[in-house]
Amino acid sequence: MYTQFFGNYLLSKGYVTNEQLFSAMQKQSNEHMRLGTLAIHAGYMTASEVDQTIIQQTHEDKKFGELAIDMGYLTNDQVLELLRSQSPDFLLLGQVLVDEGILTNSDLENIIADYRSQNELIDLDMTQDSHDNIMKLLDNFFIMSETPLSHYGHMYLELLFNNFIRFVGEDFTPLTSEECDAFPVECCIRQRVIGEYEIASYINMDEETAIAFASRYVGDTFTEYDEYVRASMEDFLNLHNGLFIVNVSNDSSLELKISAPEAIDDPIVEFEHRTYHFPMLYSFGIVHFLYEVVKTCE
């Protein structure tokens, strides 16, 4: 499910360019996971064994699994297990990059090992979108060592990622987050969360991206930036913040409120409080999410 984090990792390490990632993300949905990739991921085969098996396939008309068994790389049970297993989405992205010739199987093997160790995910089941997994990934990607995220900050961002996945689509990569004092905006909506914990949330994107965002969010086709597109952005923000305060009220006795979403007309927003910028790279454009911490109760 968390392909986006793997995409960010590949970008930050310089394995792929923005354009290559974009292209791979678009192709990913039409691809099927191959046994060789799954076997590397499971640690049953090395990249070189997979490559050997693929070479052998050019000589013998057999399926990859049969050949890998013949060559002693896999057992029958392992093949059955791999065929039954649910593969993590990030692996498919890796496989597309191998197909595109951007990575080799050997690169992919090393990258998976490094990615797992960096994210302390060695023994975790990547297909489970468990609370702990997300928290670890968030901690690693939004390194804010000077001001670590508060409990509610974590809750907010975890929900934000889930809501982007649920309501817009999981094919996004969070680009490097940063603190900022001001931000130039184009189509921007703000909504405040008010109470003992206060934030101002902003969602901003260019018109083309907004049209594509709204089309996905509503499940309709918009062709121009109009009041429905703007209302879709407001609705997403309102839905996300509404669910956040529901979660907070379930988690503690804190009762927060939200203001009505409002469009920002100024070309630049200047922030009075510490503000984090989370850019999300979707195949249709970049969605900028800004999170201004006005008052914290922790």
Next chain:
Amino acid sequence: MKIDEAKILISDDSILARKQLKDIISSLGTPTFVEASNGQAAIDKYKEEKPDLVFLDIVMPEKDGNIAIQEIMAYDPKAEIIIASSVGTQSQLKCALEAGAKDFIQKPIDKDQVIKVVTAFLERR
């Protein structure tokens, strides 16, 4: 009551939410719709149009949904109000039901749930 005879006030600051509710309800028939985009407009429209059923958002500019329920119920204690909001906290729910709301729909708007509450309303009338 038959759906085609019903007058329904949809009060939400989001034009999108209003459209979604109208589209869903229209799958049952052709009621008369009245719209309001803030709490004060909802109160004014209620008095002016006397709708049979009201959908009300909580978070709205001018007057919020909670104040709007109280004022509408004070004007007409028999008003049929359904809250449709993303803010489904325990206290919001309690507040809305105490003020006299008949039902609460948590956003995102779910078609089946809207049809269920509208059908239940039609059977009550």
